[in-house]
Amino acid sequence: MSALMNTYARANIDIVRGEGCWLYDQDGRDYLDLAAGVAVNTLGHGDPRLVQALKTQADILWHASNLYRLPAQEALATKLTDATFADRVFFANSGAEAVEAAIKTARRWQGAKGRPERYRVLTFGNAFHGRTLATISATDQMKVREGFTPLYDAFDTTPFNDIEGAARAITPQTAAILVEPIQGEGGLTPATPGFLAGLRALCDQHDLLLILDEVQTGIGRTGHLFAHELYGVRPDIIAVAKGLGGGFPIGACLATEDAASGMTPGSHGSTYGGNPLACAVASAVLDAVLAPGFLETVRERAALVDALLQRLLRRHSDLFVRAQGHGLMRGLQVRASARDVVAHLRDFGVMTVAAGADVVRLLPPLTISELEIAEAEARLLRAAEAWLPIAA
Numbered sequence: 001m002s003a004l005m006n007t008y009a010r011a012n013i014d015i016v017r018g019e020g021c022w023l024y025d026q027d028g029r030d031y032l033d034l035a036a037g038v039a040v041n042t043l044g045h046g047d048p049r050l051v052q053a054l055k056t057q058a059d060i061l062w063h064a065s066n067l068y069r070l071p072a073q074e075a076l077a078t079k080l081t082d083a084t085f086a087d088r089v090f091f092a093n094s095g096a097e098a099v100e101a102a103i104k105t106a107r108r109w110q111g112a113k114g115r116p117e118r119y120r121v122l123t124f125g126n127a128f129h130g131r132t133l134a135t136i137s138a139t140d141q142m143k144v145r146e147g148f149t150p151l152y153d154a155f156d157t158t159p160f161n162d163i164e165g166a167a168r169a170i171t172p173q174t175a176a177i178l179v180e181p182i183q184g185e186g187g188l189t190p191a192t193p194g195f196l197a198g199l200r201a202l203c204d205q206h207d208l209l210l211i212l213d214e215v216q217t218g219i220g221r222t223g224h225l226f227a228h229e230l231y232g233v234r235p236d237i238i239a240v241a242k243g244l245g246g247g248f249p250i251g252a253c254l255a256t257e258d259a260a261s262g263m264t265p266g267s268h269g270s271t272y273g274g275n276p277l278a279c280a281v282a283s284a285v286l287d288a289v290l291a292p293g294f295l296e297t298v299r300e301r302a303a304l305v306d307a308l309l310q311r312l313l314r315r316h317s318d319l320f321v322r323a324q325g326h327g328l329m330r331g332l333q334v335r336a337s338a339r340d341v342v343a344h345l346r347d348f349g350v351m352t353v354a355a356g357a358d359v360v361r362l363l364p365p366l367t368i369s370e371l372e373i374a375e376a377e378a379r380l381l382r383a384a385e386a387w388l389p390i391a392a
C-alpha cells in the first residue's frame with residue numbers, strides 16, 4: 001500500500017525517466033508523451049538549456065525570500081512584461097495561486113476605486129481554475145466541489161460562450177470576469193471570438209476587470225505566447241503557470257499598471273513565490289519560446305497534428321467524434337469514457353490526458369518533431385484499430 005494520500009487515480013506504472021518527448025517506465029517501455037505533464041513540459045523532458053539554467057542558479061542562490069530584491073525574479077518579470085500587455089507581475093508557485101492572486105488583485109482594484117461592494121467574480125459553466133477553496137468555489141463542476149461545501153460565496157456562474165447570459169449575470173456587486181480562453185479540464189472548448197471580445201466590451205462598459213486564466217493556454221501552447229493574442233483580446237490580468245516553468249513549479253499573475261494599482265506592500269505574498277531556481281528555469285523557457293521562429297514552428301507542427309487528427313477521425317469514426325482546440329492544445333471527443341481511451345492509448349505507448357467525460361487531450365511538448373508526430377499517428381492508429389468498445 002502506498003503511503004501517499006489517495007487523491008489520484010494513478011495508472012499502474014512507475015515513470016522513471018524522461019527525454020525529449022519520451023517517457024520511460026520501470027520496465028524500460030517507451031511512451032510518446034502527448035500529455036507533457038498536463039501542458040507543463042513546454043520543451044519536453046531534460047532540455048539541456050533548462051538543466052543548465054537550473055544547475056547554474058543552484059550554485060548562485062536557492063532562496064532568500066521576498067524580503068529583498070532578487071535579480072533572477074526581476075529579470076523574469078521584465079521578460080514577461082516586455083513580451084506582453086502587462087506592466088506588473090506577482091509570482092506564485094502554482095496555477096491555483098496565480099488565479100487567487102488575480103482575484104485578489106481585481107478586488108483590491110475595485111476597493112481602491114472606492115467600490116468595495118464590488119467583490120463578486122463572474123465565472124463560467126465547466127470552468128476549471130484550481131483546487132484551493134477559493135478556486136473550487138469559482139468552478140461549478142461537482143467533481144471538484146463534492147465534500148467541500150459550503151464554499152466561498154463570491155462567484156456567479158453563467159454558461160460559457162453565451163454573451164447575452166454573461167451580460168445578464170452582471171450585478172452592481174460584480175468586480176471582474178474570470179474566463180479560460182480555451183477550457184482545459186472542462187473538455188477543450190475554445191471560447192468563440194465573439195464571446196471573448198464581448199466580455200472585454202462588458203468589462204469596459206461596467207468598469208470590471210477582465211481576468212483570463214491562461215494557466216493551461218499560456219507560454220506558446222496555442223502557437224502564440226498567450227491565447228488572448230490569438231483572439232486579439234486585451235485582458236487586464238492573466239493567471240499563468242503550467243508551461244511557464246517547463247516542469248519546475250512556478251505561477252504568475254500578470255496585470256496592467258492600473259489593474260495592479262491596489263496591490264500595495266503587505267497586501268499579498270508567498271514565501272516561495274518567485275524563488276530564484278524557479279525564475280532562472282522560467283527565464284530559460286521564455287528565452288526558448290520567444291526565440292525567432294519558435295512559435296512559427298509550433299504553428300507548423302500544430303497543422304501537422306491537425307491533419308493527423310482529421311485522418312484519424314475519418315478512419316475511426318467508430319471511436320472518434322470530432323477534434324477541437326488550437327495549436328498544440330487539442331481535444332478529441334470519443335464515443336467512450338475518456339479515461340478508458342487514455343488507458344488504452346497508454347497501452348499502445350502514447351500518453352494523453354482526459355478532459356471531462358469524453359474528451360482526450362493532446363498536449364505534446366512544443367518541441368515535438370515531425371518524425372515524432374508521424375510516430376504518434378502510427379501508434380494512435382494501431383490503438384484505434386485494436387479498440388473494442390466495452391459496451392458492445
Ligand SMILES: *Cc1c(COP(=O)(O)O)cnc(C)c1O
Pocket residue numbers: 093094095096097099128129130131180184185213214215216241242
Ligand atoms: C491546471 C489549471 C489550474 C490549476 O493549476 P495548479 O498548478 O494545478 O494549481 C488553473 N487553471 C487552469 C485553466 C488550469 O488548467
